[in-house]
Amino acid sequence: MTTPAPAAGKTYDLSFARWVRDNINGGDKLNLCMQCGACSGSCPIGVQMDYGPRKLFMMIRAGMKEEVLSANTQWNCTSCYRCVVRCPRGVPVTYILQDLAAKSAEFGYAKGPHENKNFAQSFWWSAATFGRTDERLVTMRYFFSLGLGEGFKRAMANLKVALGMVKTGRMHIGLPHMTKGRKGLKAILAKAREIEARH
Amino acid sequence: MTEKKTMTYYPGCSSQGSGKHLDESLRAVMPEVGIEMEDIEDWNCCGASIGHIGGGQLPNLALTGRNLAQARKRGTQDVITGCAACYLNTHGGNEKIKADVKKKAEVNEALAEAGMSYDGDLKVRHACEVLVNDVGVEAIEKRVTNPLKGLKVAGYVGCQTVRPFAGTEAGGDYDAYDDPTFLDDFTKACGAEAVPFKHKTSCCGGSVAVMSPDRTLHLMKAIVEEAAKQGADVISTPCPLCQTNVEMYQPLINEKFGTDYHIPVVFYSQLMAVAFGMDGEKDAALQRNTIRSEKLEGMAKKK
Ligand code: SF4
Ligand code: SF4
Numbered sequence: 486m487t488t489p490a491p492a493a494g495k496t497y498d499l500s501f502a503r504w505v506r507d508n509i510n511g512g513d514k515l516n517l518c519m520q521c522g523a524c525s526g527s528c529p530i531g532v533q534m535d536y537g538p539r540k541l542f543m544m545i546r547a548g549m550k551e552e553v554l555s556a557n558t559q560w561n562c563t564s565c566y567r568c569v570v571r572c573p574r575g576v577p578v579t580y581i582l583q584d585l586a587a588k589s590a591e592f593g594y595a596k597g598p599h600e601n602k603n604f605a606q607s608f609w610w611s612a613a614t615f616g617r618t619d620e621r622l623v624t625m626r627y628f629f630s631l632g633l634g635e636g637f638k639r640a641m642a643n644l645k646v647a648l649g650m651v652k653t654g655r656m657h658i659g660l661p662h663m664t665k666g667r668k669g670l671k672a673i674l675a676k677a678r679e680i681e682a683r684h
Numbered sequence: 685m686t687e688k689k690t691m692t693y694y695p696g697c698s699s700q701g702s703g704k705h706l707d708e709s710l711r712a713v714m715p716e717v718g719i720e721m722e723d724i725e726d727w728n729c730c731g732a733s734i735g736h737i738g739g740g741q742l743p744n745l746a747l748t749g750r751n752l753a754q755a756r757k758r759g760t761q762d763v764i765t766g767c768a769a770c771y772l773n774t775h776g777g778n779e780k781i782k783a784d785v786k787k788k789a790e791v792n793e794a795l796a797e798a799g800m801s802y803d804g805d806l807k808v809r810h811a812c813e814v815l816v817n818d819v820g821v822e823a824i825e826k827r828v829t830n831p832l833k834g835l836k837v838a839g840y841v842g843c844q845t846v847r848p849f850a851g852t853e854a855g856g857d858y859d860a861y862d863d864p865t866f867l868d869d870f871t872k873a874c875g876a877e878a879v880p881f882k883h884k885t886s887c888c889g890g891s892v893a894v895m896s897p898d899r900t901l902h903l904m905k906a907i908v909e910e911a912a913k914q915g916a917d918v919i920s921t922p923c924p925l926c927q928t929n930v931e932m933y934q935p936l937i938n939e940k941f942g943t944d945y946h947i948p949v950v951f952y953s954q955l956m957a958v959a960f961g962m963d964g965e966k967d968a969a970l971q972r973n974t975i976r977s978e979k980l981e982g983m984a985k986k987k
Contacts, residue, residue: 510741529887529903561899564733565887566847570861579848587737602737604895609738612729612747618697627895646932649974655702655928662700664728669798673750677743677794 490540491547498548505545509588511580518542524568524578534558538568538578554594559586560601603630613674616664621647621656689818691809692755692763693721696770696924697729703767703924705969709953710766710811712967716827716960717819721764724755730773733844734891742790748777749791752808753800766811766953768844768923775808779854812845812922812952813856816866824873829961831875832983837955838881838916839867840907842888842926861885870952871920874959879914883907888929897933898940904930905937908945918977919949927951931975948977958984 491497505512518539525537535556536544544553559582568578586605589595595602607627611619624643629636650656664670699707714721728750729735735744751774755763765771781788782804792801815824846864849855859866862885868878886907889900907930911919921927931949938944950973957968964970964984970977 510736530889530892530900533899561892563843563887563890563892563900565843565890566861567843567885567887569848570851583733583736584741587741590737600896601734601892604891605734605737607738608732608734612731612735613739613743616728617700618729618732620697620701624894645935649932650702653972653974655704655972657701662697665726666798669800670728670750672797673746673794673800674739674743676797677746677790678740680790680793681740681742 489552491543501548501550502546510584511577514576517574518576519574523571527567527571530561534561554589598631615661616667616670617662619661688718690720691761692758694724694765696767698924702928705972706766706924706951708969709957712962713953713956727751730770732769745777746794748774749795749802752806753795753802763806763808764811764814771810772844778808813858816858817856821869821873828959830959832959835876836879836915836917837871837876838879838911838919840919840921841867841884842923845922874955879916883910888926893929901937901940904933911947917979920952948973948975961985
């Protein structure tokens, strides 16, 4: 399989790298990367990524914006932090990938029913609405966000697991657990969003 | 352990769902070794590793800000949590608020909407780090009245309990992030046998496993396979997501790879509750495991 890669001899466009530096959480440390590959070599799920973190970072430097933002690398990262603790240059690899995921979603690169994006949105819906993660509702909302048919398929496939959780009392029946101060929490989150939009 | 301590406890969302048995067993064993825990009043979700995608970076950090503002109402005593993701977010967020004046100001501007504030003067700690540094493995061993003789335990630490903060000063500097020993030390203190386990800090797939098991079943298979090879009776873990993933996906692993695994996955705190001679259900919450360990349940005291 051939994958897009920075072309040798080409003059690189640094505008994307600068954008990453200024807009991505941890992106200001990206210029410390010396392309050693310790991150990609440590990654438990690297083989399932379009490009490992090392290559993705080189592509950022090469200005390959489209390829970077549409890569599955940032979505397959499990946040295991192995790359972070092993990077000899102190690059916060995980944080960079996590924020690249958020920005790819924001800019419409995670198209259609997208597992990670939809799951993250269902998760946030619960946290922001109830103040807590309700595992039942997050899962169901996520399943059906992928489409009605897919929702039923996944719900059925998970029935046995869910019943086991109910039986052992790890999934409750009834209303979600909630933070009492939800009104205040919502005001805090709205304000935080507003502040972030100022940047 | 020298003296009794009181800490402010952050249970986290899994304590009311899939990780109930971590919460119940922690609440049972911590006071037994001198750590009293008072809940953060009306806490909220920590945001886990994906909150920033749906909510944005600052709103996600504000979740931690609100929790710590609530925790601060109990004074400056340390905040303790047993959940790896809660620890990672709350500790990491706290350190960010401490280090970055601008972020701190922004978080406080948001908190002010609910009449709250947080100055960054708390310390957020993982229960395992407290057990190692404040309680001490010897004190745990001393409390054991019902040693788990003959129980073979594979100590599965997982990722976020030790990465990236275990080797840092703010993280309590209590162990290594690649080859930690604390979990095996707990196992041995309980009188059980810690089998060699090369996957102790391998990744289970985290939230990717939850949303899309097929992408990470091979990771969980490697963990279970190694535990089986080492003859472990149970896998012990500190992380609620590791516990649930590695337990609930064993039937799917078997289906996909034609294997026949059926290894119980328990929390170190459940082992401690049994070893402390406490109640097998009320304190050790062994009935909450979907794959039950007859051997461990046989050792547990029944009241
Ligand atoms: S480990 Fe660090 S320095 Fe090495 S390639 Fe990865 S990010 Fe770059
Ligand atoms: S944190 Fe992500 S990129 Fe880094 S090693 Fe783990 S899965 Fe790979």
